[in-house]
Structures are given as C-alpha cells and as structure tokens.
Amino acid sequence: MVCVAHSISQHLPISQSSLTLLSSLESFLGTFQNDLSAVSGHISDLQQRSKDFDARLRSRRVRSDTICSLLHPFSNNLLKKVAQPLGELITTITIPPQLATTLLDTPISDAWIPAIKQLEALIESISAHANASRTTSDAVSVKAAKDLEGVAEGVRIAVSVLCDYT
Numbered sequence: 001m002v003c004v005a006h007s008i009s010q011h012l013p014i015s016q017s018s019l020t021l022l023s024s025l026e027s028f029l030g031t032f033q034n035d036l037s038a039v040s041g042h043i044s045d046l047q048q049r050s051k052d053f054d055a056r057l058r059s060r061r062v063r064s065d066t067i068c069s070l071l072h073p074f075s076n077n078l079l080k081k082v083a084q085p086l087g088e089l090i091t092t093i094t095i096p097p098q099l100a101t102t103l104l105d106t107p108i109s110d111a112w113i114p115a116i117k118q119l120e121a122l123i124e125s126i127s128a129h130a131n132a133s134r135t136t137s138d139a140v141s142v143k144a145a146k147d148l149e150g151v152a153e154g155v156r157i158a159v160s161v162l163c164d165y166t
Contacts (some may be wrong), residue, residue, distance in 0.1 A: 092125045103159065116159060123152040 099122075102115040130149040 089129065093122070093129060095119075095122060119155065119159060123156055126152045 096118075099115055099118050102111060103119070106112075126149055130146045
C-alpha cells in the first residue's frame with residue numbers, strides 16, 4: 001500500500017505531526033478493513049450454518065409428518081390397547097388420598113382397622129400385578145408394579161410397627 005501521507009507531503013507543506021496523524025489513520029483504516037473482512041467471513045459462515053439448520057429442521061418436519069400420517073389409522077386402536085389397561089393398573093396400585101390421610105394424619109384408633117384392611121388389599125393387588133409380570137407379558141403387568149411391591153411391603157412393615165408400638 002502506497003503511503004498516502006508521504007505522497008501528500010510532497011505536494012503540500014504539512015507539519016510532521018499531521019503526517020504522523022495521517023499515517024496512524026491510514027494504519028487504523030487498514031486494520032479496520034481487515035477486521036471487517038474477517039467479520040464478513042464469520043457472517044457468511046453463520047448464514048451457511050443457519051441454512052443447514054433450516055434444511056435439517058424441514059427434513060425432520062417432513063419425517064415427523066410422515067410418521068404421524070402413517071400412525072394415524074392406528075392411534076385410536078393403540079390408545080384403546082394402552083390407555084385403558086394402564087388406567088386400570090394405576091387405579092389398582094394407587095393409595096387413595098383418604099387412606100393416606102388416615103394413616104399419616106390421624107392417631108391410631110379403631111378408624112385404622114378398615115384403613116389397614118384397605119391397605120392390605122392394595123398391597124395384595126400390587127403383589128399380584130408384580131407376580132403376574134414375572135410370569136406373563138400382559139400389558140397391565142408392568143415394571144411399576146414390581147417397583148411398588150417393595151414400597152408396599154415397607155408400608156406394611158411401618159404400619160405394623162406403629163400398631164405394635166401403641
């Protein structure tokens with residue numbers, strides 16, 4: 001790059017400080033131009049990455065739409081096969097709020113007798129589901145029943161300890 005400050009100084013009488021200032025400005029502008037080129041390159045890279053992401057997103061949407069359209073005829077049947085048995089399982093292995101309130105928030109009394117009977121029936125139901133899941137591949141017999149079997153047995157022990165303690 002030809003030094004602009006030097007060529008100007010040949011034609012006009014300019015002070016040394018002005019020449020130094022012009023030289024600094026020329027250097028600054030050159031650096032700015034290089035930095036601007038680098039930023040332009042980064043912007044181009046980002047634009048390309050954005051186009052790539054957009055293309056991937058469109059591809060996923062097409063695949064998702066295709067899968068949904070393929071599954072749509074089966075969705076009602078699938079819902080009937082899964083939702084109803086799962087709902088029944090959840091109902092049979094869930095401790096009702098009234099039972100939990102009785103066992104957790106009331107002192108041990110005669111009111112506990114029906115609550116303990118209800119808890120025993122619930123624990124037997126959970127055990128039956130857990131045992132059935134060991135022997136069959138029934139959709140209702142799921143891992144949740146196996147997991148709850150240990151918890152239910154712990155509740156049974158805790159209740160019996162409380163009853164023995166009082």
